[in-house]
Amino acid sequence: MTVVSKAGMQWKNWAGTVKSRPSRIVFPESVDDVVGIVKQCVEQGLRIRAVGSGHSFTRLVQTDECLISLDRLQGLASVDPEKGIVEVWAGTKLKALGDQLCSHGLSQENLGDINAQSIAGAVSTGTHGTGIRFGSLSTQVVGLTIVTAAGEVLNCSTESHPSLFPALQVSLGLLGVIVKVRLRVIPLLKLRYESMRLSVETCLDQLDTWRTENRHFEFFLFPYSRLVQAKRMNETAEPPSPHLRWNHFKQLVLENGFFWLLSESCRLFPSLCPSVSRLSAKAVPSVSGAGLSHRLFATPRLVRFHEMEYSVPADRMKEVVEEIQEAIERHRFAVHFPIECRYVKKDDIWLSPAYERDSAYIAVHMYKGMPYQAYFSCIEEIFWKHEGRPHWGKMHGMDIAGLHKAYPRLGDFLAVREKWDPHNLFANDYLAQLFGIAPDSPQR
Secondary structure, eight states, rough: EEEEEESSEEEEEETOOEEEESEEEEESSSSSHHHHHHHOOOOHHHOOEEEEOOOSSSSSOOSSSSEEOOOSSEEEEEEETTEEEEEEEOBBHHHHHHHHHTTTTTTTTTOOOOSSBBBHHHHTTTTOBBBBTOOGGGGGGEEEEEEOOOSOOEETTTTTTTHHHHHHHTTTSSSEEEEEEHHHHHOOOOOEEEEEEEEHHHHHHTTTHHHHSSSEEEEEEETTTHHHHHEEEEOOOOOOOOTTTHHHHHIIIIHHHHHHHHHHHHOOGGGHHHHHHHHHTTOOOOOEEEEEHHHHHHOOOOEEEEEEEEEEEEGGGHHHHHHHHHHHHHTOOOOOOOOOEEEOOBBBOTTTTTSSSSSEEEEEEEETOOOOOOHHHHHHHHHHHOEEEETTTTHHHHHHHHHHOOOHHHHHHHHHHHHHHHOOOOOHHHHHHHHHHOSTTTTT
């Protein structure tokens, strides 16, 4: 067994808002390594959490016991272009996966706007992009290989384990350590990208047209402004635009750097937030270009923040956005980050926020270092009013009763979890509290 282990090392998430010092952080390099780690932890009475890139804003992987990093389980394990199926090592980062699929003339049908996550982490938390005809990344999964609490290697799909698979597709790491992911892919996808500045009224009045007539559509609402940034992407045969590299550099260095300066100004002088938000809205570029899909989906994010995101029924997007806008104006919250609004197709995954309903996903952000609690709490009440379901990787304040109401299959998920992990090997304190799981097993 080849395992690199580090003791006493601090771990923190991408935002730097969640930190812990596990008794050990292990870096397995094979499936056998993971099996050995699981069996060893069972013998020693240590609970386990698996981590990819740490892009969740909640305490999903926080632990002072054993943390398994998937960083050394990366790359394509197999490719079947004829069937449109690839097998990917669980720690593979989405950016690297996009490039590797491209080399085989393949693409994922949809991606989110950040590509730093590992494929296993993105799937486990229900990460999504936008496009009313496309589900979250979890809907692209046709099979998962996991190491269970018993140390068994399990190949799971709708055919082999129909009662486990819909729980495993968004599992929060509670059912085992994912080591491989089998994905449905499509031929190499090229898209034409358009960004435009619109009035709030124009955007909201035409939402049905925007979301149905474009392969991908999203918009960003700027607090204290009457402007939005609308983005749309559609399939094209055009060659990649020559200026895309410059646009990427501009986003990565110039725009992120300038936005960081503005954000620091808002942190030091919160009264500047309305002016900074209106300035950002006026600076929205009207640009277009063509390129490979995996390079257009993602946007560089260097400015750190807190984030909360909920899904609501798709036809309530306008109503919820208008209520959020009114709440910000009424309470004069010190916020300058735009509100991100996207669409996701319904699915049948038990813990998916899009379970059995086409969904509007709405995300609010607050610059790291600025108070966010009052703002998030106020907006969260609006989400709850509209049957909102929290994104598992984002901050939220919903309790167990609310979660059962929002996620009708949560009880089924917890029953499956109890069957496959009766001694709570994969539950940390945060998840135990969130779902009412006993923090320790009788064997400890």
